[in-house]
Structure formats: structure tokens, C-alpha cells
Amino acid sequence: MLADRDAVWGYVLGTRDSARFEQLCEREWFAQLRQRYPMPAADDQSRDARMQRLIHTGYRADADLAAWPAHLHIDLLPPVQGKGWGRHLLRIFLDRLLELDVSGVHLLTGPSNPRAMAFYRRAGFVPVKSTANVIAYGMRLRP
Ligand SMILES: CC(C)(COP(=O)(O)OP(=O)(O)OC[C@H]1O[C@@H](n2cnc3c(N)ncnc32)[C@H](O)[C@@H]1OP(=O)(O)O)[C@@H](O)C(=O)NCCC(=O)NCCS
Structure with a gap:
């Protein structure tokens, strides 16, 4: 969670095992x-x-994404976007998955959100499945 004394500004959350x-x-x-x-x-x-x-x-849970068993959501309010906080929150989440020896992680976004697509690509995610409105990005965390 990204917060100060006045407000919660953003969060990253998810699960290590989408099927579970x-x-x-x-x-x-x-x-x-x-x-x-x-x-x-x-x-x-x-x-x-x-x-x-x-x-x-x-x-x-999408069986096609079973090779990337974890999934996540990340959202920041506009005043804190574009300042590196998203990358920071994502790093904390990915480090925790690595500690837990999780093999991969996915997330869903859509072509209507080019900012998020650029952010995930920059972070090392690659598109692994897409439909007209939804793109699944995945990242392998161990071979
Ligand atoms: C998408 C989101 C999580 C990104 O977090 P952020 O704090 O704004 O992004 P950061 O400042 O950490 O950027 C990290 C990298 O992503 C890339 N990036 C971020 N926004 C970008 C944009 N609009 N265009 C291109 N690249 C972008 C940058 O290359 C940056 O790397 P750099 O500093 O080396 O250039 C955040 O903007 C957000 O919550 N947006 C609204 C809600 C949302 O869309 N959530 C995702 C739903 S799937």
C-alpha cells in the first residue's frame, strides 16, 4: 500500500496461486x-x-495462464502516477513471489489502457494471451 498520513494513494495486491x-x-x-x-x-x-x-x-482462474500461477492488480491515484511508485510497489510484490519460489505471475489489462501496457512491458512482462478487450501479460520468475 502507498499511503501517507492523509490518504491511501495506491496499492498492489494479488495471489501467489490463482487456482487456489x-x-x-x-x-x-x-x-x-x-x-x-x-x-x-x-x-x-x-x-x-x-x-x-x-x-x-x-x-x-484462466487455465491458459496456469504457467504464470500468481496474479496481481496495481492502481495508483493520479497525483502519484509517473513518479516511480508503481515500479517500486511492483518490485516489492515480485520480490515476495521470488521468496515464495513462485514460478510466474500474470495480470490482465486492455488495449484501452496504453499507459499500463507500457508500464508492464517496461517492467519485463510480455503479452501471453489476448482477446479483443483483454490482454494477459506474463512474467516467468524461475526457469
Ligand atoms: C499503471 C501504473 C500502475 C504505473 O505506475 P506509475 O507509478 O505511474 O509508473 P512509474 O512511474 O513507476 O513508471 C515505471 C516505468 O513505466 C513506464 N511508464 C509508465 N507510464 C508510462 C507511460 N504513460 N508511457 C510510457 N511508459 C510509461 C516508464 O517507462 C517508467 O520507466 P522509466 O522511468 O525507466 O521511464 C499507474 O500509472 C496507475 O495506477 N495508473 C492508473 C490505474 C491503472 O491503469 N492500473 C493498471 C490497471 S491494469
Whole structure:
């Protein structure tokens, strides 16, 4: 987490094992949340309804990305972008994966986010799978 006394400015988070994370999400989280937040009406386009639909979609680890078992998310607010903090947060996350002897890591972004694509390429990620809206980038951490 990137924070000072006034605010949280950004974060990096993820999992070392996406397949295990999927199982844990279903067992510990989504099953209970689906009871509490039923599927909203199809014409309900409120933010709450969109979030509730995501609960019912759940998380599915992509088997095509199993060779890069960890995955991550990184986001910084605009005032702290472009100052090296993203690279710093990413390094902390990758160092932890190396300590845990994880073989690889992936993340998802899209062609609508060229800044993120440039950032990941600069960090050493390479595109490993793409669809019209989503590009998966991967990085091997050991042979
Ligand atoms: C994408 C993001 C995490 C990058 O973090 P950042 O702190 O802005 O990036 P850094 O300052 O650490 O940049 C590291 C390297 O990435 C590259 N980079 C970053 N932004 C770039 C841009 N707009 N164009 C080209 N290269 C860029 C630079 O080459 C830089 O290396 P250099 O200093 O050797 O030139 C951050 O901008 C962000 O959170 N953006 C909004 C949310 C988002 O898009 N998250 C990712 C969702 S998939």
C-alpha cells in the first residue's frame, strides 16, 4: 500500500496461486455473498447492481495462464502516477513471489489502457494471451 498520513494513494495486491484463490473465493466468500446479495433485476444498471452481478460471476482462474500461477492488480491515484511508485510497489510484490519460489505471475489489462501496457512491458512482462478487450501479460520468475 502507498499511503501517507492523509490518504491511501495506491496499492498492489494479488495471489501467489490463482487456482487456489478461485477455490478459496468460492468457499469463503462468494457463496455467502450470493445469499446476501441476490442477482439484481436485468434492467437495474446502478453501481450496486453491477457489483452484485460480479459476485454472481465470481472469479475463474484462466487455465491458459496456469504457467504464470500468481496474479496481481496495481492502481495508483493520479497525483502519484509517473513518479516511480508503481515500479517500486511492483518490485516489492515480485520480490515476495521470488521468496515464495513462485514460478510466474500474470495480470490482465486492455488495449484501452496504453499507459499500463507500457508500464508492464517496461517492467519485463510480455503479452501471453489476448482477446479483443483483454490482454494477459506474463512474467516467468524461475526457469
Ligand atoms: C499503471 C501504473 C500502475 C504505473 O505506475 P506509475 O507509478 O505511474 O509508473 P512509474 O512511474 O513507476 O513508471 C515505471 C516505468 O513505466 C513506464 N511508464 C509508465 N507510464 C508510462 C507511460 N504513460 N508511457 C510510457 N511508459 C510509461 C516508464 O517507462 C517508467 O520507466 P522509466 O522511468 O525507466 O521511464 C499507474 O500509472 C496507475 O495506477 N495508473 C492508473 C490505474 C491503472 O491503469 N492500473 C493498471 C490497471 S491494469
